[in-house]
Amino acid sequence: MSAGRDMLCDTARAVFAEAATAGVAPVEEAGFALLLVPEEHGGFGGDWGDADAVLRIAGAMVPDLPVADLIARQAALLPAAVVSLMAGAMGQALALSIDHVNSRQQFGRPLAKFQAVQQSLSVMACEVRAVEAAAAALAVRLDAVNIDPSAAGFEIACAKLRANRAAGIVTSIAHQVHGAIGFTEEYALHRVTIALMRWRGEHGNDAHWAEILGRKVARAGGRGLWETLTSRG
Amino acid sequence: MQGLALYPFDPPGDIAALRTDLRAWLAVNQPQDDIVAKANCWASFDPDFSRALGAAGYIGMTLPARYGGGDRHPLQRYVVIEELLAAGAPVGAHWIADRQTGPLILRYGSEEQRRRYLPGIAKGELYACIGLSEPGAGSDLAAVRTTARETAEGWRINGQKIWTTGAHLSHIMLALVRTEEGSERSAGLSQLLIDLDTPGIIIRPIVDMAGHHDFNEVFFDDVLVPPGALVGERGQGWRQVTAELGLERSGPERYLSSHALLAAVIDSAGPDPDTAVAMLIGELTAEMWTLRQLSMSTAAKLAAGEDPMIEASVVKELGNAFEQDMPRRVQAIVDCGWDDDTDLAKLLRALLIASPSFSLRGGTREVIRGIIARGLGLR
Ligand SMILES: Cc1cc2nc3c(=O)[nH]c(=O)nc-3n(C[C@H](O)[C@H](O)[C@H](O)COP(=O)(O)OP(=O)(O)OC[C@H]3O[C@@H](n4cnc5c(N)ncnc54)[C@H](O)[C@@H]3O)c2cc1C
Numbered sequence: 001m002s003a004g005r006d007m008l009c010d011t012a013r014a015v016f017a018e019a020a021t022a023g024v025a026p027v028e029e030a031g032f033a034l035l036l037v038p039e040e041h042g043g044f045g046g047d048w049g050d051a052d053a054v055l056r057i058a059g060a061m062v063p064d065l066p067v068a069d070l071i072a073r074q075a076a077l078l079p080a081a082v083v084s085l086m087a088g089a090m091g092q093a094l095a096l097s098i099d100h101v102n103s104r105q106q107f108g109r110p111l112a113k114f115q116a117v118q119q120s121l122s123v124m125a126c127e128v129r130a131v132e133a134a135a136a137a138l139a140v141r142l143d144a145v146n147i148d149p150s151a152a153g154f155e156i157a158c159a160k161l162r163a164n165r166a167a168g169i170v171t172s173i174a175h176q177v178h179g180a181i182g183f184t185e186e187y188a189l190h191r192v193t194i195a196l197m198r199w200r201g202e203h204g205n206d207a208h209w210a211e212i213l214g215r216k217v218a219r220a221g222g223r224g225l226w227e228t229l230t231s232r233g
Numbered sequence: 234m235q236g237l238a239l240y241p242f243d244p245p246g247d248i249a250a251l252r253t254d255l256r257a258w259l260a261v262n263q264p265q266d267d268i269v270a271k272a273n274c275w276a277s278f279d280p281d282f283s284r285a286l287g288a289a290g291y292i293g294m295t296l297p298a299r300y301g302g303g304d305r306h307p308l309q310r311y312v313v314i315e316e317l318l319a320a321g322a323p324v325g326a327h328w329i330a331d332r333q334t335g336p337l338i339l340r341y342g343s344e345e346q347r348r349r350y351l352p353g354i355a356k357g358e359l360y361a362c363i364g365l366s367e368p369g370a371g372s373d374l375a376a377v378r379t380t381a382r383e384t385a386e387g388w389r390i391n392g393q394k395i396w397t398t399g400a401h402l403s404h405i406m407l408a409l410v411r412t413e414e415g416s417e418r419s420a421g422l423s424q425l426l427i428d429l430d431t432p433g434i435i436i437r438p439i440v441d442m443a444g445h446h447d448f449n450e451v452f453f454d455d456v457l458v459p460p461g462a463l464v465g466e467r468g469q470g471w472r473q474v475t476a477e478l479g480l481e482r483s484g485p486e487r488y489l490s491s492h493a494l495l496a497a498v499i500d501s502a503g504p505d506p507d508t509a510v511a512m513l514i515g516e517l518t519a520e521m522w523t524l525r526q527l528s529m530s531t532a533a534k535l536a537a538g539e540d541p542m543i544e545a546s547v548v549k550e551l552g553n554a555f556e557q558d559m560p561r562r563v564q565a566i567v568d569c570g571w572d573d574d575t576d577l578a579k580l581l582r583a584l585l586i587a588s589p590s591f592s593l594r595g596g597t598r599e600v601i602r603g604i605i606a607r608g609l610g611l612r
Binding site for chain 2: 130
C-alpha cells in the first residue's frame with residue numbers, strides 16, 4: 001500500500017470512530033465526498049483503490065452510515081462500493097469471531113480448541129478472503145479503465161455476486177460460533193451481520209447479477225469465457 | 234491472513250504473445266478425439282503429448298538452461314499451465330515431475346541428481362510419482378513406516394507406499410522414508426529419489442471407481458539404492474516435504490479440473506439460454522473469476538520468495554469445493570441423460586465420478602481447513 005493510502009486509512013479510522021457515535025456529519029466534514037473528485041476540481045484525486053480501502057474500513061466500523069453513496073457519487077458504481085463495504089464487514093465479523101472463540105471457554109477450554117469450531121471458522125475465512133480478493137481485483141480493473149463502470153461490467157457482476165454468496169455463509173457461521181451473546185443488541189456483531197444481510201439484496205441480489213453475467217458469458221461461448229478472463233487480467 | 238490487497242501478478246515479457254503462441258501450438262498439437270481426457274486433465278497420461286510439449290519448451294520452464302530448462306520466470310510458467318489446463322490438454326504424464334519433483338531436485342538435490350534427472354524432466358520424457366501415503370499413514374503422514382537403512386553399498390528400503398498416482402508409468406519416485414532407527418513422528422524422516430526399475434520393487438495396480446488404473450500400491454522388498462539417492466539433508470525429510478506440498482497445493486489445477494465441463498455447458502446452452510441455465514453460468518463464472526484472482530495472487534507471492542502456505546490452502550479449499558460442486562450443480566439444472574452420447578453428458582459423468590477425489594488428493598478438506606485454522610491462530 002502506498003504511503004498516501006496508509007495516511008488516508010489512518011484518517012478514515014479516526015473519522016469513522018467519531019462517526020460511530022456522532023453520525024455521518026464527521027465523514028462529510030472530513031471531505032470524503034471529494035475522495036474521487038479530481039484534484040483540478042478541488043478534490044482529493046483518489047483512485048478506486050483508495051475508495052476500496054476507505055469503504056472496507058467503513059464496512060467494518062460504520063456499516064450503518066451512507067458512506068458508499070457519499071464516495072461513489074454515481075449509481076453505476078454503487079454495486080462496486082458495496083462489495084468493498086461487504087469485504088470490510090466480513091473481515092470484521094471474522095475478527096470478532098476469532099476473538100470470541102479464543103476467549104470464551106466451555107468444557108474447560110477455549111472454543112477455538114474444538115475442531116468443529118476450527119473447521120467452521122476456516123470455511124468462513126476462505127469466504128472472507130475470496131471477497132477481499134474480489135474487491136481488490138475489481139479495484140484494479142476500475143483503476144485500469146479510469147473508474148468507468150461501463151468498462152468494468154464483467155468484474156462488477158462477478159464481484160457483487162461472489163460477495164452476495166459469501167454473505168450468507170459468513171453471517172451464519174459468525175453467529176453460530178458466538179452463541180447467544182452474538183444475538184444481543186449489546187454485542188457488536190449484529191452491526192456488521194445485519195448490514196451484510198441488507199447489502200446482499202441491494203444493488204443487485206444473486207439472481208440479478210447471475211443472470212446478467214450468465215447471459216454475457218453465454219454470448220461469448222465456451223472458449224470465450226477463458227479468453228475474456230485472460231484478456232481482462 | 235488479513236490480506237487486504239492482492240499480490241500483483243506481473244510476469245516479465247510479452248505475456249499476450251506467450252498465450253497466443255501456446256494457443257496456436259495447442260490448436261495443432263492437442264489431441265481432440267477423447268473428450269473425457271479433457272476433464273480432470275492433469276490426470277490424463279499422454280507421453281507423446283508430453284514429449285511434444287517438452288520439445289516446444291513448455292516443460293521445465295523455470296529450470297536453469299544448464300539442466301535443459303527454459304530459464305523462465307515462475308509466473309510465465311503459471312501462464313502456460315493455466316492455458317494448458319483451461320484447454321484440457323493431457324498433461325498428466327509429466328505433471329508431477331514438472332510441478333514438484335523437478336523444482337525439489339533443483340532446490341535440495343545434489344549436482345549429480347540434477348544432471349541425471351532434470352534434463353529428462355524438461356524434455357517431457359522422465360516422469361515422477363509421489364511416495365508419501367502408506368496404508369497406515371494417510372492424513373497422518375508422520376506415521377510413515379517404510380524404512381531405509383544405511384549400509385556400505387547404499388540404502389536398503391523395506392515397506393510399502395499406496396495410492397501412488399502414475400507409479401506404473403513413472404521412472405522415479407520421490408519417497409518419504411524413515412532413515413533413523415527408532416525415530417518417531419516427523420523426526421528421522423528423509424527423502425529418497427528411487428529409480429523404479431530397481432530390483433525388489435513391485436508395483437500393483439489399484440483400479441479406481443471410474444474403472445481407471447491411475448494409482449498403485451508399491452512394495453519395497455529389501456530394495457538397494459545407491460548412497461546418492463538421498464535428496465537434501467538426512468533427517469530433514471519432513472521439512473522438505475512440507476515445501477513440496479506447498480508447490481503441490483498452490484497451483485491453478487486446484488480450480489481448473491472441471492473447466493472443460495463449464496465450457497461444454499456454455500456451448501450447449503447457446504447464446505440465449507433459459508434463465509436457470511444463464512444463472513448457473515453466471516454463478517460459476519463469478520466463482521471462477523474470484524478463484525483465478527486468488528490463485529494468481531498466491532502464485533505471485535510464491536514467486537516473490539514468500540511462503541503463501543495459508544493462501545495456497547485457501548485456494549485449494551475454495552477451488553476443490555468449486556470444481557467438486559460444479560458437476561453436481563450442472564446436473565441439477567441442465568437436462569442431460571447419464572448415458573447420452575454428447576460431449577456434455579460424457580464430461581458430466583466423468584466429473585461426477587472423479588469429483589470425490591478432489592477433496593482427498595493433495596491433502597483432505599479437513600486437513601486443509603486445519604492448516605487454515607492454524608493460520609487464524611486457533612491451534
Ligand atoms: C486420486 C488420488 C490420488 C492420490 N495420489 C497420491 C499420490 O500420488 N501419492 C501419495 O502419496 N498419495 C496419494 N493419494 C493419497 C492421499 O494423499 C490420501 O488419500 C490423503 O492424504 C488422505 O489419506 P487417507 O486416504 O488415508 O484418508 P484418512 O487419513 O484415513 O482420512 C479419511 C477421512 O478422515 C478425515 N480425517 C483424518 N484425520 C483427521 C483428523 N485428525 N481430523 C479430522 N478429520 C480427519 C480425513 O479428512 C478424511 O475425510 C491420492 C489420493 C487420491 C484420492
